[in-house]
Amino acid sequence: MNDAFFKTAARAPAVGFAGAPLDRVSERREDQAYVAALRARPDAKAVLIARDMPILPRGEAPSAPFFPLAETERLGGARIEALLGIEAGGAPVFAALLPDGAVRELSDDSDGFLDRRRLVVPGRDDLALVDLRSIAVQGLVAPDALAVLGQAKAILSWHARHGFCAHCGHATRPAAAGWRRECDVCKTPHFPRTDPVVIMLAVDGERCLLGRQSRWPKGMVSCLAGFVEPGETIEEAVRREIHEEAGIACGEIAYLASQPWPFPSSLMIGCFARATSHDIVVDGKELEDARWFGRDEVTAMFEKRHPDGLTPPAPMAIAHHILRVWACGDQ
Numbered sequence: 001m002n003d004a005f006f007k008t009a010a011r012a013p014a015v016g017f018a019g020a021p022l023d024r025v026s027e028r029r030e031d032q033a034y035v036a037a038l039r040a041r042p043d044a045k046a047v048l049i050a051r052d053m054p055i056l057p058r059g060e061a062p063s064a065p066f067f068p069l070a071e072t073e074r075l076g077g078a079r080i081e082a083l084l085g086i087e088a089g090g091a092p093v094f095a096a097l098l099p100d101g102a103v104r105e106l107s108d109d110s111d112g113f114l115d116r117r118r119l120v121v122p123g124r125d126d127l128a129l130v131d132l133r134s135i136a137v138q139g140l141v142a143p144d145a146l147a148v149l150g151q152a153k154a155i156l157s158w159h160a161r162h163g164f165c166a167h168c169g170h171a172t173r174p175a176a177a178g179w180r181r182e183c184d185v186c187k188t189p190h191f192p193r194t195d196p197v198v199i200m201l202a203v204d205g206e207r208c209l210l211g212r213q214s215r216w217p218k219g220m221v222s223c224l225a226g227f228v229e230p231g232e233t234i235e236e237a238v239r240r241e242i243h244e245e246a247g248i249a250c251g252e253i254a255y256l257a258s259q260p261w262p263f264p265s266s267l268m269i270g271c272f273a274r275a276t277s278h279d280i281v282v283d284g285k286e287l288e289d290a291r292w293f294g295r296d297e298v299t300a301m302f303e304k305r306h307p308d309g310l311t312p313p314a315p316m317a318i319a320h321h322i323l324r325v326w327a328c329g330d331q
């Protein structure tokens with residue numbers, strides 16, 4: 001049997017936010033008695049989110065971001081709860097969105113930025129709020145726990161932003177163990193969003209195209225990316241975005257891997273694109289710069305010895321792995 005079409009799956013890289021170790025039991029979310037029985041289990045756990053940020057126990061990294069479900073009540077009760085799934089040992093894991101009042105902002109000028117604010121849980125020095133991007137970049141939790149936090153943030157952010165029916169404007173309510181919202185007036189069901197984004201490396205022989213956005217960390221260059229539009233295939237979106245942002249035409253497209261990206265609810269679709277033109281025209285809006293890079297130059301970035309101090313994206317991002325597969329082969 002010819003199964004060459006599986007060859008890309010064999011080189012799927014270990015990206016951040018992927019590989020949650022839970023059985024999502026999606027077929028049982030409508031069974032309210034089942035979900036209530038899970039909630040009542042003494043080993044029921046929760047990941048806690050307030051103001052879009054996970055709550056972590058203070059201590060040495062990596063920390064385990066799981067609390068007894070009962071902890072939710074001690075922190076003011078959950079505004080929204082969603083069943084994330086069941087651990088291999090049988091313990092159910094929920095995501096709980098705490099009320100905004102459960103946390104407080106402190107002025108913090110300890111690092112010289114007077115307008116910097118820090119969120120704290122009043123009276124709980126054992127807890128810290130850390131934004132998910134920092135947790136991922138700094139490796140503050142183990143990779144499988146990071147995937148659970150990403151799942152929790154994505155579903156709870158969706159609830160927090162979809163309190164009203166997009167069809168008739170009335171308030172909606174959570175259903176299906178937190179995986180749907182329903183409008184009791186017009187009866188429209190609303191499902192969590194996942195927004196597809198293509199992220200790709202255009203390749204021209206022994207060169208690849210990298211760009212830079214002004215808001216990125218100093219010196220970082222990366223793959224181009226953009227949202228897939230209605231009525232568009234992944235391949236068409238890849239070609240359109242590269243042409244829009246850098247003026248390069250592309251032909252053949254190859255898929256590498258994908259990554260959940262909970263900021264707030266994207267799925268990054270990682271691809272390679274074969275360039276068919278060579279002269280770059282930077283759009284000046286999405287990108288402040290873009291140019292061709294040789295393999296030696298990209299390798300120097302990974303080895304932290306690029307003469308201009310250029311750096312690749314962080315290893316938790318799929319762009320890092322797309323670039324590494326191109327520059328260094330499968331790993």
Ligand SMILES: [Zn+2]
Binds near residue numbers: 166187
């Ligand atoms: Zn409605």
